[in-house]
Amino acid sequence: MRNRTARRLLGTLAAVSALALTATACGSDASDAGAGKSGPEDVAAALEKGGKVTVWAWEPTLKKVVEDFEKKYPKVDVELVNAGTGDKQYTALQNAIAAGSGAPDVAQVEYYALGQFTIGKSVENLAPYGATRHGTSFTPGPWTAVHQGDDIYALPMDSGPMAFFYNKKVFDKHGVKVPTTWDEYVEAARTLHKADPKVFITNDTGDAGATTSLIWQAGGRPYKTQGTDVTIDFGDKGSKTYTATWQKLLDEKLVAPISSWSDGWYKGLADGSIATLSIGAWMPANLTSGVASAAGDWRVAPLPQWTKGDKASAENGGSSLAVPKAAKNKELAYAFTEFATTGAGASARVAAGAFPATRADLESKAFLDTEFPYFGGQKANQVFAESARNVGDDWKYLPYQVYANSVFNDTVGKAYVSPTKLSDGLKAWQDVSVKYGKDQGFAVND
Known part of the structure; x- marks a missing residue:
């Protein structure tokens, strides 16, 4: 987790x-x-x-x-x-x-x-x-x-294969269909927020793990590593695909400026003002224990796709x-x-x-047939297992990813609190990560 x-x-x-x-x-x-x-x-x-x-x-x-x-x-x-x-x-x-x-x-x-x-x-x-x-x-x-x-x-x-957790009660109330693409996701965000200005499609204040996971799903591979040789490129196609979509959400103020795991986040998940989460399959236990009052309201679906008809996923x-x-x-x-x-x-x-x-566990009948009372009896493991099978298997992290993640909010995070664009924030993150790597003796290309 x-x-x-x-x-x-x-x-x-x-x-x-x-x-x-x-x-x-x-x-x-x-x-x-x-x-x-x-x-x-x-x-x-x-x-x-x-x-x-x-x-x-x-x-x-x-x-x-x-x-x-x-x-x-x-x-x-x-x-x-x-x-x-x-x-x-x-x-x-x-x-x-x-x-x-x-x-x-x-x-x-x-x-x-x-x-x-x-x-x-x-x-x-x-x-x-x-x-x-x-x-x-x-x-x-x-x-x-x-x-x-x-x-x-x-x-x-x-x-942590990713899935799309959504508040069915909120979606049904406002006549919103579960998005199957990220373009549909943006439209759903607009519809929900227009119908009720207190409702946001999700929350986001800048999170390194969530960002890299969605870039991963989009086909981006910004990190390449071979021993101490490192390449960092957040200008690749997958990264651009992600930023083009997510920038719309930020520009139109369609995501709640609430940090994950905060009291406000739990409250938003409980009262429906945060309507979805795109997150790892470990999330059900957290919803059950931390958002107990919304039991029965939530469901699970596959992640929206960057290209209609695809089944790509990522780990989180x-x-x-x-x-x-x-x-x-x-x-x-x-x-x-x-x-x-x-x-x-x-x-x-x-x-x-x-x-x-x-x-073996993912494919077992007992696992796949488990019903989740929290999700209205849905067999959510079937969604998670399918996601796990569709994770791109060539993703790489930096050999100093812990440091890189620690400076994410000092770079990309500015896009959430200022006119800085996400693409510019990612370039700043890249530059800081490159400098740090070189300072530590890595051979870094960008």
Whole structure:
């Protein structure tokens, strides 16, 4: 799930980026992590011997996984630690790596942030441990995010294929059809706001994750990375497609100037003044718990398309489990990581409310036939599963995406509070990201 607060990694991230590039310059080979040292047979032996594994993660469904793992392997003791959410944990993890002590054996890392750990050679290549056999087990978006060539730096824990959540009660009241294209979405926004000036199609005050996800769906690929070689181009066709449409919404003041996850946001979702969300498939639990009064009003549909008739989608959020190279017991760490992300462990997390990255769970009849009382009994997982199958599998994040996201509101965010155009804001974001990358020693082209 996306963090609910802006991600800010300042001095720590700069220091870690320098550390990452120093490791690269020293000639460390990304493919040597664990190579020739451990294999599946060593993992089996480690489970037989037993020991302790420390896991840093904030995801609540892992509690059940820990219980099941310890029951299956009674000689293994798993300590589950919430070291903070998102950037807070990343800061603690990077500090432990830099200090050479205190790092966990397993760490939850969101897909967008994984690059900063792989570029620094600070997480294990899991391929030698047996991770390669799971290549067809996961949906395209998450699997693309965790592997580079033959190297696998984490295993997908969950995913966030995007869907269109809409308030059916509000749509029906104003005679608005569910949009199937983004052009229809703009027309729906105009109709709703004209019928009731208090109603907005959605909220938006500038969000890096939402913006890049919609560019992803539009076919944009602004980031290209190969080791320390980086290209950033927000002038590509997909980015222009996104900005041309979203600029209309901003110019006509058709989106509510309310920040996501704020009290005003929850209120708007509850009273219908925020009529839709284009967001990850992890959202139902948040609506159920945070907008309980609107139960029965909301439904789920596929994302509107940039080209009529297409079925393109994108990811919005999601996390992996990685094994730091500083882990004390890498074999047991891998065993837990594999258990938690595949087979019974993954199914247990899905049953507890996580959205799967595993094809088997996404395709299971029980999952697809689950009825959501909140959505009027709709089998919403069928929409989410279809979205997962249609995610473009060639998206890349920057190896310093955490930093880039932290300066999004200082650049693109100006388009929401001033005459600055979105396209100009994206160019400013690009320029800042390029400068930062060069300052940290990356070879950056724009």
